[in-house]
Structures are given as C-alpha cells and as structure tokens.
Amino acid sequence: MKSLFSSQSRLRFPQSSLWFSLMLIIALALPLLLPTGLVQAYSGYPTFDIVSVKPDESVTIKVINLPPNQTFTVRMGKIGTRAIGGIEVGQFTSGSGGTQTLTFNIPAALKGLHQISIRMDSKPGGYFAYNWFYNTATATATPGPTATPGPTPTPKPTSSGYTGIPTFTILSVVADEKVTIRTHNFPANQSFTVRMGKYGTKGIGGIAVGNSDSGKGGVLEFTYTIPAELKGQSRIAIRMDSPAGFYAFNWFWNNTYP
Structure with a gap:
C-alpha cells in the first residue's frame, strides 16, 4: 500500500523554519541560563x-x-x-x-x-x-569622602604650644558657586593658601581661590568661590597649605548641600 505522505514531507522541514525555531528556543532560555549578577547592571562604586x-x-x-x-x-x-x-x-x-x-x-x-x-x-x-x-557631640556631617578618608596627617613643624594635625570638614556647598569649610585644630598665626582642583588630585597644584589667616587657630570657618574652570565637575578637591609646612585637604560633591 502506498504511503499517504511522501518521504520528503515526513523527513524535512524548510531550513528557514528550523532556524527560526532554534533561535526562539535560545532566546526564551537565555535569561534562565545567565547568572543573576550579569542581568543586573551596576556602575560606579559605593x-x-x-x-x-x-x-x-x-x-x-x-x-x-x-x-x-x-x-x-x-x-x-x-x-x-x-x-x-x-x-x-x-x-x-x-x-x-x-x-x-x-x-x-x-x-x-x-x-x-x-x-x-x-x-x-x-x-x-x-x-x-x-x-x-x-567622636564628639559637635561632629559635623560631611558629604564624603570615600577615596580619601579625611586629611592625611601632616609633618609637624615646630610651633610653640601646638600639637596634632590640622583638618577641616565641609559645612555647605552652593553648586558651582561656593563652599564653606570648618577647620579643626589649626595652628595659630599661619597664612594658608587655598586651592581647588579635580577630584583625586588632593588639590595639589590646583587653582588658587584665596588666602586665609588662622589667627588664634583652632576652629575657624571660611567660604571660598568655586573657580570657573571647575564648574560642572561632580566632585572637587580642596587643599590648604601654609609656608611653615602645615597642610590639610578634603573634597566635596559639587551639589547644593545641606
């Protein structure tokens, strides 16, 4: 008895149909095969x-x-x-x-x-x-830093009655306009040159934005204008140096804060 189907119809499908079916199966299975970490996109750092x-x-x-x-x-x-x-x-x-x-x-x-x-x-x-x-009741919240956890300890030039290291924190920022800082344990009678630069430079060789006298030292507040060359930067380094060798640096987000 003669078969109702030809051998060609029983054994073959058009090539294009096979290729489409295979691609469809792979596309449906791919999300199940990929590790979870590859599906979620993450950029930057915490x-x-x-x-x-x-x-x-x-x-x-x-x-x-x-x-x-x-x-x-x-x-x-x-x-x-x-x-x-x-x-x-x-x-x-x-x-x-x-x-x-x-x-x-x-x-x-x-x-x-x-x-x-x-x-x-x-x-x-x-x-x-x-x-x-x-670790004090007057601790001030600061926007950062992560890459540099506060100023690095400085050399200790001879200065009568002074011990420790100078540091400063960021009090407030007006984006692309100005930043206000508060010093801690600053040595007395020093004239500090203040510079700003791109994030990661620690302000070394940065743009001079002012000079500040420490007076009696200790806790002081200063405000500096963000230079035109750094406007639009997401983060800005700021640094203070005195002729006697004291220095401190920090950085801030160039967003209005607080």
Missing part, C-alpha cells in the same frame, strides 16, 4: 556620608550607590588606619542596591577617641568604602 554621631555610643551613616546583592561587613578603627583590620561592628545586606541609612554602635575599645575610622567591605563582589568621624 560611598557613604556621616549623618550624626552620639559620642562614645553610635554613628549613623548614609550609604549611596550600593551595588545589589552584597553583604557588607562594617568595621571601626583608629584614625589613619582606614579601619583595615578594625573591630567588626555589624553587617548589612544591600538588597536591590541604592541608598540606605544605617546606625552602628561604637565599640568599647574605641570609646574616648577623638576621631574614629569606619569602613565597609562586601562579599562576594569585593566592594568597599571608608570614611571617618569626630
């Missing part, structure tokens, strides 16, 4: 600001641009250590990423210190960020 401090008790931070699906371990340590190998004070998960506000207790071993480093490291991605804060 940073965090100091929101408030309860001396010898706790610090509240605001973390920005968190990568998703990471578990961060938070540590504190002495100033200048970047909290590397510091005391673990907690962990948190980043979830879908973005911004989180978190509070951590200051460990007993660091109580009484004037300045404390704080750091967070993640697994599995290896992300990290660090900062520092004044």
Whole structure:
C-alpha cells in the first residue's frame, strides 16, 4: 500500500523554519541560563556620608550607590588606619542596591577617641568604602569622602604650644558657586593658601581661590568661590597649605548641600 505522505514531507522541514525555531528556543532560555549578577547592571562604586554621631555610643551613616546583592561587613578603627583590620561592628545586606541609612554602635575599645575610622567591605563582589568621624557631640556631617578618608596627617613643624594635625570638614556647598569649610585644630598665626582642583588630585597644584589667616587657630570657618574652570565637575578637591609646612585637604560633591 502506498504511503499517504511522501518521504520528503515526513523527513524535512524548510531550513528557514528550523532556524527560526532554534533561535526562539535560545532566546526564551537565555535569561534562565545567565547568572543573576550579569542581568543586573551596576556602575560606579559605593560611598557613604556621616549623618550624626552620639559620642562614645553610635554613628549613623548614609550609604549611596550600593551595588545589589552584597553583604557588607562594617568595621571601626583608629584614625589613619582606614579601619583595615578594625573591630567588626555589624553587617548589612544591600538588597536591590541604592541608598540606605544605617546606625552602628561604637565599640568599647574605641570609646574616648577623638576621631574614629569606619569602613565597609562586601562579599562576594569585593566592594568597599571608608570614611571617618569626630567622636564628639559637635561632629559635623560631611558629604564624603570615600577615596580619601579625611586629611592625611601632616609633618609637624615646630610651633610653640601646638600639637596634632590640622583638618577641616565641609559645612555647605552652593553648586558651582561656593563652599564653606570648618577647620579643626589649626595652628595659630599661619597664612594658608587655598586651592581647588579635580577630584583625586588632593588639590595639589590646583587653582588658587584665596588666602586665609588662622589667627588664634583652632576652629575657624571660611567660604571660598568655586573657580570657573571647575564648574560642572561632580566632585572637587580642596587643599590648604601654609609656608611653615602645615597642610590639610578634603573634597566635596559639587551639589547644593545641606
């Protein structure tokens, strides 16, 4: 008996149909085969600001641009250590990423210190960020830094009655217009040249924006105009140098703050 179907109709389909079917199957299966981390796009790196401090008790931070699906371990340590190998004070998960506000207790071993480093490291991605804060009731929230956790300790030129290092924090910013800073432990009777530059330069060789006399030293407030060459920059470095060799540097987000 003769078959109702020809051998060609039983064994072959048009090539174009086979190719379309194969591509459709791959397209539907691809999201299931890709690792989760490859589906979610992330760029940049996390940073965090100091929101408030309860001396010898706790610090509240605001973390920005968190990568998703990471578990961060938070540590504190002495100033200048970047909290590397510091005391673990907690962990948190980043979830879908973005911004989180978190509070951590200051460990007993660091109580009484004037300045404390704080750091967070993640697994599995290896992300990290660090900062520092004044362990005092007058601690000022600052917009950054992460890449440079406050000014680096300076050489200690001979100055009668002066010890320690000068530092300064960012009080406020008017985007593309001006920045106001507050100094801490500044040496007396010094004339500081103030410069601004691109982020990452520490202000070295930057544009001179003014000169400020420290007077009696200690805590002072100054406001400087952001130069035209740096307008539009998202972050700006700022630095202060005196002829005696004292210096301090920091950086700020070029956004209106607070």
